[in-house]
Amino acid sequence: MGGKPIISEGDSSNPRLDGIDLKILEELQANSTITYRALSDRVALSPSACVARVKQLERLGIIQGYHARIAVERVRPTLIVMAELVLRNHAIAELDRFDRFLLTRPEVVEIMRVQGPFDYILKLVMADMREWRTFAHRLLSPENGVERMVSHIVIEEPKVFTGYPLRNAR
Structure with missing residues (x-):
């Protein structure tokens, strides 16, 4: 066995x-x-x-990498932002183009395309509100096709991702 x-x-x-x-x-x-x-x-x-x-x-691609969990706030100034975005155009080519833009941005640490009232949920790590404001303006610029954005400043993370539940919870 x-x-x-x-x-x-x-x-x-x-x-x-x-x-x-x-x-x-x-x-x-x-x-x-x-x-x-x-x-x-x-x-x-x-x-x-x-x-x-x-x-x-x-x-098999089941294990895709090994990572260290870093206390980022002990390394640099940190403002964590969750942003919910709605795009104007939902064509696959536009979604893919927007993905490519987001993938070039180091401050975007998680990207999720979602179903529901928003198209994307992003997790971003910024230094401060000024940096967030600058990035938010860039996100909302016409060439990115973002119609609407709702952002949330994270004030505390009582639980962070440490792994997936792997066994059926039935």
Whole structure:
């Protein structure tokens, strides 16, 4: 069981993961710097079988990277803004063009196209209100096609993203 492939034969775009795979993913979400030896102990696999599973999860694109959680406010002046945007034109080409613009902006740390009264929700990290005002004016410039924007200044983050729930909550 330990060293067998994770995916069953069939649809590799939606692989079937077993309980060990899910445990590996949960452990890596909690601590991406865990050693393979410690990880293998936590999931009850040999180190070589554990490494093979992690590498396969990476190859399949299930593990897409490893990141450090940074206390940004301890590194630089920080104003976190959530912005909800409505675009004038909803053609796919326009959405893609707007995505490309947003992807060039380092202050935009999350981009979500959403269903509902808004087209996008953005999470931005700015130095201060002046920087936010300047960026907001740029967002609202005619060439970006933003019809309406509602912004929210984050005053506290009691819970931040630390990983996805991976098991069905039924």
